[in-house]
Amino acid sequence: MDKLQHDYPWTKAPLVSCGPMRLIALSKLTSEVSKAGGLGFIGAGSDCSTLASELESFEKLQTESQVLAAVKDVLPVGVGFLLWAGEKLLKEALPILEKYRPAALWLFAPSHPDQLVQWTKETRRVTQGKTKVWIQIGTVADALEITQSCQPDVLVVQGNDAGGHGLEKCAGLVSLLPEVDDALSALCAEQEIKKPTLVAAGGITEGRGAAAALTLGASGVVMGTRYLASPEANIAKGYRDAVLKASDGGVTTERGKLYDTLRGTTDWPLRYGGRGVLNETHYDAAKGMSVEENKRLYEDAMKMGDEGWGEKARLTTYAGTGVGLVKEVKSAAAITEEVRRGAIAVLKRTSTHTWT
Ligand SMILES: Cc1cc2nc3c(=O)[nH]c(=O)nc-3n(C[C@H](O)[C@H](O)[C@H](O)COP(=O)(O)O)c2cc1C
Structure with missing residues (x-):
């Protein structure tokens, strides 16, 4: 076993x-x-x-x-x-x-x-x-x-x-x-x-x-x-929708410390960073916006409910490079079963392939 x-x-x-x-x-x-x-x-x-x-x-x-x-x-x-x-x-x-x-x-x-x-x-x-x-x-x-x-x-x-x-x-x-x-x-x-x-x-x-x-x-x-x-x-629905919308995660997500800085979750040891979907918070920081201004806008975005998430919005959307393959809401049980069965199907398919 x-x-x-x-x-x-x-x-x-x-x-x-x-x-x-x-x-x-x-x-x-x-x-x-x-x-x-x-x-x-x-x-x-x-x-x-x-x-x-x-x-x-x-x-x-x-x-x-x-x-x-x-x-x-x-x-x-x-x-x-x-x-x-x-x-x-x-x-x-x-x-x-x-x-x-x-x-x-x-x-x-x-x-x-x-x-x-x-x-x-x-x-x-x-x-x-x-x-x-x-x-x-x-x-x-x-x-x-x-x-x-x-x-x-x-x-x-x-x-x-x-x-x-x-x-x-x-x-x-x-x-x-x-x-x-x-x-x-x-x-x-x-x-x-x-x-x-x-x-x-x-x-x-x-x-x-x-x-x-x-x-x-x-x-x-x-x-x-x-x-x-x-x-x-x-x-929140806004977070989930932003994940469903994102694709090509190698480009549209990045690992870093910006969202920790803005949210005040700064106790993480130095060698760690969070990977999430890029949005205006990231783009503005890259253009040189100060942390203080970015923080102020972040706090405003927190009052916007579901509208606070998305590529044109500002809230943290932690997710991995696999986001582009996440296209459908499914129950956690269905996801668990589907991934397990999917893996077995792929392994069976490749093991019966005739390799030369
Ligand atoms: C939104 C989010 C929050 C997470 N929070 C934690 C956490 O609190 N503790 C932890 O050990 N890992 C955390 N992880 C990492 C997961 O345990 C796991 O390693 C990771 O999600 C696997 O990669 P994937 O997102 O590509 O599936 C988090 C991941 C995501 C996406």
């Missing part, structure tokens, strides 16, 4: 996951992903204040599915944290993790590598190892260092195409994933440690991308951008 299906027995292979998008991936979205045989991650981010109530509401939604209701040992959902938030976040998170025992913990963006060690150790302690540890990385060096220091159950290999925050300097999945895979195989054989399962994130929106990631060495995939176009994602 696949390791992921062993650890998350309600899931179907290949695993399709929803990334822990802060304020967006909540109980409504994640329960639909898990019900469809995937693993949804609630985005707690840097703040635990609503986490217990989200997990409480997940527990209620879980009972709507026979398969999920049968899971007793853990809550069939994951929770993601942004570690730069520091010691206070860990202190607040631990009693919640102990009480609800989510199936997986997702760690991202530490300001110091020791934070990963501490979170991993403490979570395994309070949940008696029931909550599996997933760590999102974007370089070969981080994959090696973190595997040695934390021995995570899963490494989420995030390529440069990913929406939202990621490393400013980072390769795309096609080169990153196989290099991480090879380097980890060598390290784990040499040091006789368990090799973490690899899951791919960044630019995957449908079956072909998922199949490619599996071919590169992943056992499952994570998507963020694709789920923005689901009714269960907690975003």
